Amino acid sequence: MATILLAIVIATLFTANPISCAKQSKITGMKMNVIDQCWRLNPQWRSHRSQLASCSIGYAGKMMNNIGNDLVYYEVTDSSDDPINPKPGTLRYGASMIQQKVWITFKSDMKITLAKPLLISSFTAIDGRGTNVHVANNACFMIFKATNVIIHGIRIHHCKSQAPGLVVGPNGKVISLGQVDGDAIRLVTASKIWIDHNTLHDCEDGLLDVTRGSTDVTISNNWFRNQDKVMLLGHDDGYIRDRNMKVTVVYNHFGPNCNQRMPRIRHGYAHVANNLYQGWMQYAIGGSKEPSLKSQSNLFIAPKSGNKEVTWRKGSNENGDRWEFHSVGDVFENGASFTATEGGRVPKPNYSEEQRFKVLDAKSVRFLTKSSGVLRCTNKKSIC
Numbered sequence: 001m002a003t004i005l006l007a008i009v010i011a012t013l014f015t016a017n018p019i020s021c022a023k024q025s026k027i028t029g030m031k032m033n034v035i036d037q038c039w040r041l042n043p044q045w046r047s048h049r050s051q052l053a054s055c056s057i058g059y060a061g062k063m064m065n066n067i068g069n070d071l072v073y074y075e076v077t078d079s080s081d082d083p084i085n086p087k088p089g090t091l092r093y094g095a096s097m098i099q100q101k102v103w104i105t106f107k108s109d110m111k112i113t114l115a116k117p118l119l120i121s122s123f124t125a126i127d128g129r130g131t132n133v134h135v136a137n138n139a140c141f142m143i144f145k146a147t148n149v150i151i152h153g154i155r156i157h158h159c160k161s162q163a164p165g166l167v168v169g170p171n172g173k174v175i176s177l178g179q180v181d182g183d184a185i186r187l188v189t190a191s192k193i194w195i196d197h198n199t200l201h202d203c204e205d206g207l208l209d210v211t212r213g214s215t216d217v218t219i220s221n222n223w224f225r226n227q228d229k230v231m232l233l234g235h236d237d238g239y240i241r242d243r244n245m246k247v248t249v250v251y252n253h254f255g256p257n258c259n260q261r262m263p264r265i266r267h268g269y270a271h272v273a274n275n276l277y278q279g280w281m282q283y284a285i286g287g288s289k290e291p292s293l294k295s296q297s298n299l300f301i302a303p304k305s306g307n308k309e310v311t312w313r314k315g316s317n318e319n320g321d322r323w324e325f326h327s328v329g330d331v332f333e334n335g336a337s338f339t340a341t342e343g344g345r346v347p348k349p350n351y352s353e354e355q356r357f358k359v360l361d362a363k364s365v366r367f368l369t370k371s372s373g374v375l376r377c378t379n380k381k382s383i384c
């Protein structure tokens, strides 16, 4: 049986047409990372979209709660937005109003300008594969007190801060939302979240914030560029609940033109593995309030001039404050350096069986991150 399956996979590899994907010219299937291998080699992925849920790794675990017989498929056909009374067919109707397990796709290429932050309900997958979907130029995504959310294949950019106002909450009822910073994706008390293959850039505040007791998050295959504050893990120095935060950051491409916070960690733990860092200005990875980091087999390419040091730490050793920054198997180019915590033990992620993945040699990071960001799966007959 296994042999037959393997034969089919290999046959598929060699008969499929050359692939047209955003950042890759020609990919040999075998070089894909483990998440992509799980679905991209199947030329019929369009008829089995929800199979994607079984492909996640890291702290989000497998997203099996997002699929099953009770799953509703919903297609976005209308790019307009009404934050209080969303019309059926709009993204907001699917993401906030539908209270069942829902898998959201897009009928065609679309530019969506949200009038208020989009509050995504639990058990929601937003799947932009095969279409070119922009969420841009005003409010963006927020996962507020929700769990089991997948965001895949969306271009989110030029997000702006929002004044307080009314908006449909994740429970489908109108709530009063306070002022919101201009982040592309903001997690507030959210758990079991998988953010994969999105392209995020040029926002007013940050690109991805994981805050207020959020945990069990995997951030994979994304492309972050043109941004001052890229990724914040942990709300603020005083928010103790973020001590339990666990985040996996894997196969992402940071840069060019990113300044700092890739990520910045407060209180919690981050496993940052097999990412590509194409320069930075202030620093790449930093933190405060006893953050814990295992930086593993990343490729850090320092900027040609300026700061070559990867890490930054605020107030370390004040009042006995301790940071655990550990580097294992990272590769440094252009004179990049990493100041690691001396002594102590490298904090292991302690992944469960469904979260575990093999971290590859940093020498393969260029391959592993080659198709980060939104994929272009335009040829309807070929693999993605």
Ligand SMILES: *[C@@H]1O[C@H](CO)[C@@H](O)[C@H](O)[C@H]1NC(C)=O
Binding pocket: 269, 347, 348, 349, 350
């Ligand atoms: C994994 O387990 C070890 C041993 O119990 C512990 O010291 C470490 O902090 C754990 N790692 C995380 C991320 O919790």
